[in-house]
Amino acid sequence: MTDSTPTDAQAACFEAGIKFGTLYHQFAGTPVAPESAAGLETAIEEAIENQPHCTDATVEIRCEELERELDASTADYTELTGRFLEVEIVVDYEGYEVVSRMEMEDGYPLMQLESVRDAL
Template identity: 65%
Template sequence: MEPTDRDAACFEAGIKFGALYHQFAGTPVSPRNAASLETAMEEAIENQPFCESVTVDILTEELEAEIQQGYTELSGHLMEVEVVVERDGVEVVTRMEMDEGYPLMRVESVRVADSRE
């Protein structure tokens, strides 16, 4: 069975999240550079094919609480991310949020522009 356009669009969204998370996890972060790091992450991932938009929100309250304990690096529990991919008439909206202590990446919605699938 050949993958559908819907399958390919969802796969692309997963690739974007894998790149974002594994490229930036471990980056030193502070409240002073959080906004510029958000922008860098968004712009880097938006360069990938089929990526329509990326929104990264580094959770500054959680970040400040961690900094009280010393050096802090970026990890999943410190950010919320939305990635929107459009491929072959299919738009996929994905999000990453903490779910029971794990940075869970999930498909929020899939919209097919026409009735091909």
């Protein structure tokens, strides 16, 4: 029988995934305009950093993409989706530091691990 207990590094990666799931599903659909983007970036960062083991969250709303969306609309705002976001989240769990990112790739917002390091 194989030991199925996750390693600390695997648990750290899981924690990073939880943070991205929270970020994406909590904030998707939030009304956003170029004028409110900076405030929303800060609100998202602070909300994610409140979660256990999160040491840093950096959120950038892609304002150029947001403005292109609004140029084709009669509205002054649109709803936040993954295509407007670039995010980096850093988790420190039991001595392991995990850096994860979300950015657009081929028209789809992908969340991926950048690195897993022994921080000790």
